[in-house]
Amino acid sequence: MTxxxxxxxxxxxxxxxxxxxxxxxxxxxxxxxxxxxxxxxTTLDEIAQRxxxxxxxxxxxxxxxxxxxYTIIKEKNDEWLGIMKNIMSKGLSFKEExxxxxxxxxxxxxxxxxxxxxxxxHHTPAFKALSPERAAEFGEIHKRMEEISTEYIKKAIARxxxxxxxxxxxFGLLHGSIENMMITRWDCDTVKxxxxxxxxxIDIIFNGIAKERETARET
Amino acid sequence: MTxxxxxxxxxxxxxxxxxxxxxxxxxxxxxxxxxxxxxxxTTLDEIAQRxxxxxxxxxxxxxxxxxxxYTIIKEKNDEWLGIMKNIMSKGLSFKEExxxxxxxxxxxxxxxxxxxxxxxxHHTPAFKALSPERAAEFGEIHKRMEEISTEYIKKAIARxxxxxxxxxxxFGLLHGSIENMMITRWDCDTVKxxxxxxxxxIDIIFNGIAKERETARET
Amino acid sequence: MTxxxxxxxxxxxxxxxxxxxxxxxxxxxxxxxxxxxxxxxTTLDEIAQRxxxxxxxxxxxxxxxxxxxYTIIKEKNDEWLGIMKNIMSKGLSFKEExxxxxxxxxxxxxxxxxxxxxxxxHHTPAFKALSPERAAEFGEIHKRMEEISTEYIKKAIARxxxxxxxxxxxFGLLHGSIENMMITRWDCDTVKxxxxxxxxxIDIIFNGIAKERETARET
Amino acid sequence: MTxxxxxxxxxxxxxxxxxxxxxxxxxxxxxxxxxxxxxxxTTLDEIAQRxxxxxxxxxxxxxxxxxxxYTIIKEKNDEWLGIMKNIMSKGLSFKEExxxxxxxxxxxxxxxxxxxxxxxxHHTPAFKALSPERAAEFGEIHKRMEEISTEYIKKAIARxxxxxxxxxxxFGLLHGSIENMMITRWDCDTVKxxxxxxxxxIDIIFNGIAKERETARET
DNA sequence: CATGAATGAGGTTTCATTCAT
DNA sequence: AATGAATGAAACCTCATTCAT
Numbered sequence: 001m002t003x004x005x006x007x008x009x010x011x012x013x014x015x016x017x018x019x020x021x022x023x024x025x026x027x028x029x030x031x032x033x034x035x036x037x038x039x040x041x042t043t044l045d046e047i048a049q050r051x052x053x054x055x056x057x058x059x060x061x062x063x064x065x066x067x068x069x070y071t072i073i074k075e076k077n078d079e080w081l082g083i084m085k086n087i088m089s090k091g092l093s094f095k096e097e098x099x100x101x102x103x104x105x106x107x108x109x110x111x112x113x114x115x116x117x118x119x120x121x122h123h124t125p126a127f128k129a130l131s132p133e134r135a136a137e138f139g140e141i142h143k144r145m146e147e148i149s150t151e152y153i154k155k156a157i158a159r160x161x162x163x164x165x166x167x168x169x170x171f172g173l174l175h176g177s178i179e180n181m182m183i184t185r186w187d188c189d190t191v192k193x194x195x196x197x198x199x200x201x202i203d204i205i206f207n208g209i210a211k212e213r214e215t216a217r218e219t
Numbered sequence: 220m221t222x223x224x225x226x227x228x229x230x231x232x233x234x235x236x237x238x239x240x241x242x243x244x245x246x247x248x249x250x251x252x253x254x255x256x257x258x259x260x261t262t263l264d265e266i267a268q269r270x271x272x273x274x275x276x277x278x279x280x281x282x283x284x285x286x287x288x289y290t291i292i293k294e295k296n297d298e299w300l301g302i303m304k305n306i307m308s309k310g311l312s313f314k315e316e317x318x319x320x321x322x323x324x325x326x327x328x329x330x331x332x333x334x335x336x337x338x339x340x341h342h343t344p345a346f347k348a349l350s351p352e353r354a355a356e357f358g359e360i361h362k363r364m365e366e367i368s369t370e371y372i373k374k375a376i377a378r379x380x381x382x383x384x385x386x387x388x389x390f391g392l393l394h395g396s397i398e399n400m401m402i403t404r405w406d407c408d409t410v411k412x413x414x415x416x417x418x419x420x421i422d423i424i425f426n427g428i429a430k431e432r433e434t435a436r437e438t
Numbered sequence: 439m440t441x442x443x444x445x446x447x448x449x450x451x452x453x454x455x456x457x458x459x460x461x462x463x464x465x466x467x468x469x470x471x472x473x474x475x476x477x478x479x480t481t482l483d484e485i486a487q488r489x490x491x492x493x494x495x496x497x498x499x500x501x502x503x504x505x506x507x508y509t510i511i512k513e514k515n516d517e518w519l520g521i522m523k524n525i526m527s528k529g530l531s532f533k534e535e536x537x538x539x540x541x542x543x544x545x546x547x548x549x550x551x552x553x554x555x556x557x558x559x560h561h562t563p564a565f566k567a568l569s570p571e572r573a574a575e576f577g578e579i580h581k582r583m584e585e586i587s588t589e590y591i592k593k594a595i596a597r598x599x600x601x602x603x604x605x606x607x608x609f610g611l612l613h614g615s616i617e618n619m620m621i622t623r624w625d626c627d628t629v630k631x632x633x634x635x636x637x638x639x640i641d642i643i644f645n646g647i648a649k650e651r652e653t654a655r656e657t
Numbered sequence: 658m659t660x661x662x663x664x665x666x667x668x669x670x671x672x673x674x675x676x677x678x679x680x681x682x683x684x685x686x687x688x689x690x691x692x693x694x695x696x697x698x699t700t701l702d703e704i705a706q707r708x709x710x711x712x713x714x715x716x717x718x719x720x721x722x723x724x725x726x727y728t729i730i731k732e733k734n735d736e737w738l739g740i741m742k743n744i745m746s747k748g749l750s751f752k753e754e755x756x757x758x759x760x761x762x763x764x765x766x767x768x769x770x771x772x773x774x775x776x777x778x779h780h781t782p783a784f785k786a787l788s789p790e791r792a793a794e795f796g797e798i799h800k801r802m803e804e805i806s807t808e809y810i811k812k813a814i815a816r817x818x819x820x821x822x823x824x825x826x827x828f829g830l831l832h833g834s835i836e837n838m839m840i841t842r843w844d845c846d847t848v849k850x851x852x853x854x855x856x857x858x859i860d861i862i863f864n865g866i867a868k869e870r871e872t873a874r875e876t
Numbered sequence: 877c878a879t880g881a882a883t884g885a886g887g888t889t890t891c892a893t894t895c896a897t
Numbered sequence: 898a899a900t901g902a903a904t905g906a907a908a909c910c911t912c913a914t915t916c917a918t
Contacts, residue, residue: 015877018877019877022877036347037344037347038257038259038343038344038345038347039257039259039260039344040256040257040258040259040260040344041259041344041347043911043912043913044912044913044914045911045912045913053878053879054878054879054880055879055880055912055913055914056878056879056880056881056914056915056916057877057878057879059913059914059915060877060878064913064914065913065914095429122403123402123403124257125255125256125257125258125259125260125344126257128255128256128257128260129260160430161429161430162428162429162430163428163429163430165419165422165423165428166419169405169416169419169420169423170423170428172403172405172406172416173396173405173420173423176395176396176399176400176403176405177392177395177396177399179399180395180396180398180399181395183342184342184391184395186388186391186392186395187391197388197391200384200385200388201388201392204384204388204389204392204424204427205423205427205428206427206428206429207427207429207432208423208424208425208426208427208432209381209382209384209389209424209425210314210380210381210382210425210426211379211380211381211382213426213427213432233897234897234900234901234902237902238902241902262886262887262888263887263888263889264886264887264888272903272904273903273904273905274888274889274904274905275889275890275891275903275904275905275906276902276903276904277889278888278889278890279901279902279903283888283889284888284889453898456898457898460898475782475785476695476697476781476782476783476785477695477697477698477782478694478695478696478697478698478782479697479782479785481890481891481892482891482892482893483890483891483892491899491900492899492900492901493891493892493893493900493901494893494894494895494899494900494901494902495898495899495900497892497893497894498898498899502892502893503892503893533867560841561840561841562695563693563694563695563696563697563698563782564695566693566694566695566698567698598868599867599868600866600867600868601866601867601868603857603860603861603866604857607843607854607857607858607861608861608866610841610843610844610854611834611843611858611861614833614834614837614838614841614843615830615833615834615837617837618833618834618836618837619833621780622780622829622833624826624829624830624833625829635826635829638822638823638826639826639830641822642822642826642827642830642862642865643861643865643866644865644866644867645865645867645870646861646862646863646864646865646870647819647820647822647827647862647863648752648818648819648820648863648864649817649818649819649820651864651865651870671918672879672880672881672918675881676881679881700907700908700909701908701909701910702907702908702909710882710883711882711883711884712883712884712909712910713882713883713884713885713910713911713912714881714882714883715910716909716910716911717880717881717882721909721910722909722910
């Protein structure tokens, strides 16, 4: 499983720790069914069964099906942002940062089969199930992330690591690739193979596929 | 709308022409709702309302909701294969072929908002709604398309247009990008902007983003 | 088919004759489906298909599905009464009358597979589909027929053909047997076999199954 | 109602006992509507209303409308077989056995208004609603019952209780009569009257209706 | 806290009936 | 007269949510 923050917190009573553990079991079960069947295709019956709780119990931990969806996406999103920040803080080159980022994403793709992150949620039917406020919340986060990323690309260009490419275009390209990789895993069935594919991907992105490089045009 | 084959066929009676037109209206309505809400999220009520027919009428044209989904995907798929063949028959360079392909895809993305083609269907909950035989059918088509594409890449490498990159890897990358572009449109709101983005994308794919090209590694 | 009264009537125009013929085709188709699937289980679609007319056409000849049911039962009932009258007018013994009656019924059972006569209709779900007035109509007819039959039995007793048995009891017994024979055909698959079974039945009814006849009790 | 096996079982929890009771209430309601309107004519709405449960609740106890039908017939069938076995084990004469059998059937006819037993199901539209396997199941049971019965008749003939009549013919006759009696009750409105009618029936079957017995023919 | 029976709104599908052609 | 497309009420069934235990 993913790290369970607080789960060993000494200040919690046994009751509280159990509550948290149960909550997590439900979330794990829900994510796995959401991933397999899609939000509208999953029933609370199946989540309850997979979590080994009764259906009624779900409502002791979450207000509704939508709330369950929201909570999961929110957490995944926070994890993702944490990963980004962590990577960005290491002072690596853009290329190495990208590689790390892709590898982390790959790990998640294998853990959760389908990483229902905010990246994907926008283009997903499940998005319609969120309340307007919650949908807006994710819209905001996505916008901020795009700002940070493009800012970052600009700096890499300024440092001379990248040639002068429009940041938004590169962001869209990379963002789409990562999202796509996480959903399809690029058809790799082991982490090893996927890491190899990632290396090739980075090679292509950085060096291109052309036999001879043209005079690079500036956008 | 898309070209309506046969719609001007002189040999059809008025009845037949109307039937075909109504059938298309229902398919258009269904595609638009499927795209917005996902297969499981859309109700026949909404399709009927948007097509301006009664719910019962849908069943005069399609056997079931699943049949409607299948028919739409099948048609889109055929269109897509037609586009591919057409482009491949022109004897263009790999790069120009890719550009044309992306542009055609872009046009579709704007026409149908969400191009529910076989590319996407595999990674979609709707896939679970198809009967096993129909699901298998699309699986077959997808496999064949991958074979054709990788064969094509190999030839481009042999012709000296591309450096020696593993075909499967490149296929996965391009395929994923196109699919992603069609779903998200790379956040462009006009065809013009999207075509500009496509040019940048091709530049990146061919020449890379690195300031200085490294000694290209061979995979 | 059954005799088509009037169908060769010289005074009818061709139009009228055709109308009558079409009406009959529909009734034949309807009876066969009613018999197979039951009233609620049959659809007008199937009747129309079997009659080789369009669904709309049915409504040119009958006001509703219920009207179709009513008309068929009514006709069968009239036929049945006609058969009864004909047999009764011949001055035969009770035994021979019964034999003729059973044989006629057997023929019908083979013609129509399930003879939806008023005998059966009362104990059939289809009865609920009739309008109250029409249901009452058949109730009346049934009562009159019972009266005639018991009267008849009384006379046979008076003539010394039968021993002194309560007429209502014998009527119920015979009536039930005939109805049951028509529905199940007593599991005979040819008219010949069924006629043999009828002879045995009559033997039993008249002579009983006991090895030695007891002192017949009078009811 | 009928005896409720297990209903006083001490080992059951209150939950389990309630579940069983509710299940029975639904079955009772369903049988009564099936009997009145026929399988295709009854709606789950009406069953639910009569059982005083919501429609959805029916599905907590039965998988489908067909399952409800099956379960009811199955149970009635088992009861019926139990009655048969019990009577046959007493070592009575054929005549007394027949009388007991008819009386027991009469009781059921009054309890359930329409005894949807395997006897009737074959000749009923509802039969088409059963799955092929379930239909076959009842076909088998019916065949075995016929075998047992004809064997029984043969023995009675051997014992000298009956004259030499073809067993199959007698079985068909008795079987049809019983079935018919249960459906129509021979128009009796009290158990008392029906029992009187049964005695007359047996007298007729054993001694015949003829004033003078003919030389009994052997079939 | 945990259960699971009960609910009822809403889903897909069927079908008797109408009506423009 | 004949058609068959269109309708919409009503069928069977599902499932998110509630609540008594």
